[in-house]
Amino acid sequence: MTGTAAPLFAGTSLNARDRKVEWLVRALLGLMTALLILPVVIIMALLVVEGGPVISWEFLTSPPVDGMTAGGILPALVGTVWLVVVALIASVPVGVAAAVYLSEYAPDNWLTRAINLAIINLAGVPSIVHALFGVGAFVLFFRFGTSILAASLTLAVMTLPVVIVSTRESLQAVPRAFREACWNMGATRWQTIRRIVLPNALSGILTGIILEVSRTSGETAPIMFTGAAFFLPFLPQGVLDQTMAMSLHLFVITTQVPDAPEALPFGVALVLISMVLAMNALSIAFRMYVRGRKKW
Amino acid sequence: MNPQALARSRDFDHRGRAWYVDRAVTVFVFIGGTSAILFIGGIFAFIAREGLGFVFSEFDAGEFFGSIAWRPTSALDATYGALALIVGTASITGLAMVVSIPFSLAAAVFIGEFARGRVRETLKVLVELLAAIPSVVWGFIGFSIMNSLIIDLFDVPIGLNVLNAGIILGLMAAPIMTTIAEDALKAVPDGYREAAEALGATRWQVIRKVVIPAAKNGLVAAVLLGVGRGFGETMVVLMASGHSINLPDSVFDSVRALTATIAAELGETAVGSDHFRALFTLGILLFMVTFAINLAADTIMRGIRRKGERGRP
Amino acid sequence: MRRSMSTLLSILVIACGRAENSARAVIQNKGSDTLITVAQAWAEAYSAVDAEVAVAVSGGGSGTGISAMINGTVDIANSSRKMTSREIEAARANGNDPVEHLVGHDALAVYVHLDNPVGRLTLDQLAGIYGENGTIERWSQLDVQVPGCASDEIVRVSRQNNSGTFAYFREAVLDNEDFKLGSHDMHGSKDVVHLVAQTPCSIGYSGMAYATPEVTMPCVMGTAGDPCIAPSIETALDGSYPISRPLLMYTSGSPAGEVKAYLDWVLGDAGQCIMLELGYTPAMPAECVQ
Numbered sequence: 001m002t003g004t005a006a007p008l009f010a011g012t013s014l015n016a017r018d019r020k021v022e023w024l025v026r027a028l029l030g031l032m033t034a035l036l037i038l039p040v041v042i043i044m045a046l047l048v049v050e051g052g053p054v055i056s057w058e059f060l061t062s063p064p065v066d067g068m069t070a071g072g073i074l075p076a077l078v079g080t081v082w083l084v085v086v087a088l089i090a091s092v093p094v095g096v097a098a099a100v101y102l103s104e105y106a107p108d109n110w111l112t113r114a115i116n117l118a119i120i121n122l123a124g125v126p127s128i129v130h131a132l133f134g135v136g137a138f139v140l141f142f143r144f145g146t147s148i149l150a151a152s153l154t155l156a157v158m159t160l161p162v163v164i165v166s167t168r169e170s171l172q173a174v175p176r177a178f179r180e181a182c183w184n185m186g187a188t189r190w191q192t193i194r195r196i197v198l199p200n201a202l203s204g205i206l207t208g209i210i211l212e213v214s215r216t217s218g219e220t221a222p223i224m225f226t227g228a229a230f231f232l233p234f235l236p237q238g239v240l241d242q243t244m245a246m247s248l249h250l251f252v253i254t255t256q257v258p259d260a261p262e263a264l265p266f267g268v269a270l271v272l273i274s275m276v277l278a279m280n281a282l283s284i285a286f287r288m289y290v291r292g293r294k295k296w
Numbered sequence: 297m298n299p300q301a302l303a304r305s306r307d308f309d310h311r312g313r314a315w316y317v318d319r320a321v322t323v324f325v326f327i328g329g330t331s332a333i334l335f336i337g338g339i340f341a342f343i344a345r346e347g348l349g350f351v352f353s354e355f356d357a358g359e360f361f362g363s364i365a366w367r368p369t370s371a372l373d374a375t376y377g378a379l380a381l382i383v384g385t386a387s388i389t390g391l392a393m394v395v396s397i398p399f400s401l402a403a404a405v406f407i408g409e410f411a412r413g414r415v416r417e418t419l420k421v422l423v424e425l426l427a428a429i430p431s432v433v434w435g436f437i438g439f440s441i442m443n444s445l446i447i448d449l450f451d452v453p454i455g456l457n458v459l460n461a462g463i464i465l466g467l468m469a470a471p472i473m474t475t476i477a478e479d480a481l482k483a484v485p486d487g488y489r490e491a492a493e494a495l496g497a498t499r500w501q502v503i504r505k506v507v508i509p510a511a512k513n514g515l516v517a518a519v520l521l522g523v524g525r526g527f528g529e530t531m532v533v534l535m536a537s538g539h540s541i542n543l544p545d546s547v548f549d550s551v552r553a554l555t556a557t558i559a560a561e562l563g564e565t566a567v568g569s570d571h572f573r574a575l576f577t578l579g580i581l582l583f584m585v586t587f588a589i590n591l592a593a594d595t596i597m598r599g600i601r602r603k604g605e606r607g608r609p
Numbered sequence: 610m611r612r613s614m615s616t617l618l619s620i621l622v623i624a625c626g627r628a629e630n631s632a633r634a635v636i637q638n639k640g641s642d643t644l645i646t647v648a649q650a651w652a653e654a655y656s657a658v659d660a661e662v663a664v665a666v667s668g669g670g671s672g673t674g675i676s677a678m679i680n681g682t683v684d685i686a687n688s689s690r691k692m693t694s695r696e697i698e699a700a701r702a703n704g705n706d707p708v709e710h711l712v713g714h715d716a717l718a719v720y721v722h723l724d725n726p727v728g729r730l731t732l733d734q735l736a737g738i739y740g741e742n743g744t745i746e747r748w749s750q751l752d753v754q755v756p757g758c759a760s761d762e763i764v765r766v767s768r769q770n771n772s773g774t775f776a777y778f779r780e781a782v783l784d785n786e787d788f789k790l791g792s793h794d795m796h797g798s799k800d801v802v803h804l805v806a807q808t809p810c811s812i813g814y815s816g817m818a819y820a821t822p823e824v825t826m827p828c829v830m831g832t833a834g835d836p837c838i839a840p841s842i843e844t845a846l847d848g849s850y851p852i853s854r855p856l857l858m859y860t861s862g863s864p865a866g867e868v869k870a871y872l873d874w875v876l877g878d879a880g881q882c883i884m885l886e887l888g889y890t891p892a893m894p895a896e897c898v899q
Contacts, residue, residue: 032402036467068649097324101325122339125336129339131559132575133338136576141342145682225563230649247432257646265440272432279428280424371785372787454764456804541790550791
């Protein structure tokens with residue numbers, strides 16, 4: 001139909017104007033999109049140019065020396081790994097259980113709506129409010145003190161929605177027919193979930209977890225008061241130790257360390273952003289791979 | 297007991313175990329499922345535990361909402377006026393939205409309606425990466441780079457101001473707005489577009505006259521979530537806004553935000569002191585405002601979902 | 610899936626665990642941003658003196674250290690101001706008896722942009738700039754024209770309201786009056802200097818040790834007509850510089866064991882020379898090899 005319409009209208013001036021507007025709008029929207037994305041490129045370029053020269057194997061594997069103006073970032077890197085791992089241990093089982101409940105069990109009632117609202121709010125509450133919660137609950141009330149445990153639990157609560165939402169989505173992407181086939185064979189609900197639903201949704205769940213790792217490693221405000229230290233001459237040895245962390249390290253050398261070379265914070269920022277973006281890229285690649293492989 | 301009955305009862309036992317496991321798992325995932333409610337309740341309870349003590353003792357609503365004198369450590373007379381902090385947060389968030397809304401919605405329309413194939417996928421990935429940049433890196437950029445840039449460009453006394461923090465916050469809020477807005481556009485049934493195209497409308501006419509009106513509620517929800525994002529950001533407003541108690545006259549004035557005040561002062565405050573509890577009171581305020589924003593966005597989105605279901609054949 | 614996940618996690622945890630050193634005792638050291646660089650340098654150097662003891666340093670400001678001392682969560686609290694009697698009472702109520710140790714002095718320098726020609730300031734002028742009742746808002750009121758500062762406005766850079774530097778400046782310069790609202794309250798001493806270096810219109814204050822070649826430090830007079838004293842290690846030590854303050858470490862009760870050994874080392878030649886090297890004024894006369 002458009003095939004016959006196009007030549008019919010092509011000659012009218014009205015149609016020519018419409019097409020010019022169309023072209024203009026398209027160009028304008030494309031330009032605005034590019035402007036929005038440009039900062040990512042500029043920031044990365046800036047960090048690589050300014051911070052690149054700082055980075056070396058020694059930088060990544062030695063502790064800071066000379067009042068944190070020289071040396072490397074090992075304790076901060078290791079500390080971030082600690083925080084992320086402990087946060088994952090705490091949040092993944094709860095998050096997956098919550099997603100399984102919402103996707104496989106929950107009836108459409110007020111409770112489910114309340115849960116959904118709670119998830120949205122957990123994701124939307126400012127990070128500094130999560131920090132207040134971490135101080136009030138984990139540091140003071142449960143007496144964990146400022147420790148990896150308190151900081152990681154704060155991060156876990158904060159990033160729980162990431163796990164829940166992505167897991168729920170991948171569970172719901174498993175076709176209902178798979179489940180029905182299994183139920184018809186006499187399997188219980190849990191057997192169906194364990195043998196059929198979870199294996200089929202596994203890659204989606206992992207994508208969510210990687211995304212959570214990326215979120216967790218970049219956060220600063222929630223760990224400032226719950227577990228991160230300015231400087232520690234040793235690596236943490238247990239969850240009740242304090243730790244240095246990459247994000248806070250960047251804040252500290254930007255605001256508090258005198259005589260730090262100009263390039264140093266850029267180098268730390270570059271490592272931090274590379275970690276986070278690598279995790280994100282991994283999760284995106286994983287998602288595309290999964291989407292490509294999906295047979296239903 | 298005859299062997300047959302024994303076999304039957306064993307069989308029953310076997311089924312019984314599976315049944316018990318199933319029950320146990322049901323309980324476990326139910327607990328997991330309700331944990332989100334538990335946590336959000338816990339957050340409010342623990343903040344209120346510290347903050348309400350202040351609200352019921354030292355708190356003076358007139359001073360809190362009407363005065364700019366936030367002087368919790370004054371040697372003469374501690375005052376807790378949060379007006380400048382509220383205005384500061386509002387002005388930064390406001391500018392962030394002015395920056396962010398047109399660009400995000402433009403990007404959503406471009407990605408969702410114009411871009412195709414590889415361009416579209418690449419743009420989506422880049423938007424996602426924009427969301428991944430940690431806030432402390434943004435703050436560092438605002439403090440170290442944009443300050444001198446703004447001083448040089450606009451010849452103003454200081455570059456840590458509403459403009460600096462607002463632009464960065466706008467960029468940070470853009471990905472969530474773009475993503476949600478694009479989803480809202482995608483949710484408009486293709487039949488609408490096809491019908492309009494059949495009438496000879498150009499693609500832009502279809503978008504402007506059909507798709508955007510149909511997706512209006514989703515776009516509003518996207519904007520609300522963006523507002524919530526900007527409102528709660530901490531590190532950027534701490535490092536890039538100037539952290540100065542001030543009622544701004546222009547975007548070149550420095551301000552101080554609610555979140556940044558908590559971040560700057562909490563660490564140095566004796567647990568249980570008035571100042572400590574006052575900071576938790578700011579937390580209650582932040583919690584309630586973001587809760588309201590999220591509730592509004594969720595209500596709008598649920599409305600769309602329900603309408604979508606009704607509209608489905 | 611679960612097995613591979615848990616294997617991955619345990620590898621990560623073990624990898625972290627293996628990298629540890631054999632430090633046994635941990636001294637928690639927290640507080641003043643002014644002292645943090647030197648506290649950090651001490652901690653770093655002390656790990657070579659006694660590998661069995663690790664000193665965990667965190668900053669945040671004097672208030673952080675003092676509140677940690679009150680709450681009993683720290684072994685040594687760093688402070689750039691004396692604890693108030695109210696704070697000492699609060700600590701005693703919690704069963705901690707703060708004991709003060711003088712570890713050095715710090716001259717609180719006033720910083721302006723490199724292009725700023727103001728060479729000298731009186732305490733009254735500083736109070737006029739920063740104080741609640743001060744009337745100095747523009748550089749021209751000080752008969753100064755700052756290149757690159759067309760607006761003539763004085764951009765006041767200050768510190769967050771519970772830092773020791775803030776409290777000392779208020780006490781020594783403002784006579785405990787409130788600060789004028791609208792100052793830019795930075796989160797660290799380095800922030801202040803960095804911002805002043807970038808901002809022609811600005812003025813800030815911070816420990817002298819934070820000076821960089823990108824800022825200048827005007828000399829300070831008690832009152833107009835007094836000799837104008839530039840901040841330096843000598844003028845801080847002989848007391849002629851009008852805004853110099855003691856740097857303190859607090860312990861709960863008299864120090865014993867590892868804490869005592871550490872404090873003795875800090876107050877010995879090795880510790881005091883590190884202080885001198887970083888631009889602070891030692892509390893004890895120290896023989897240092899330059």
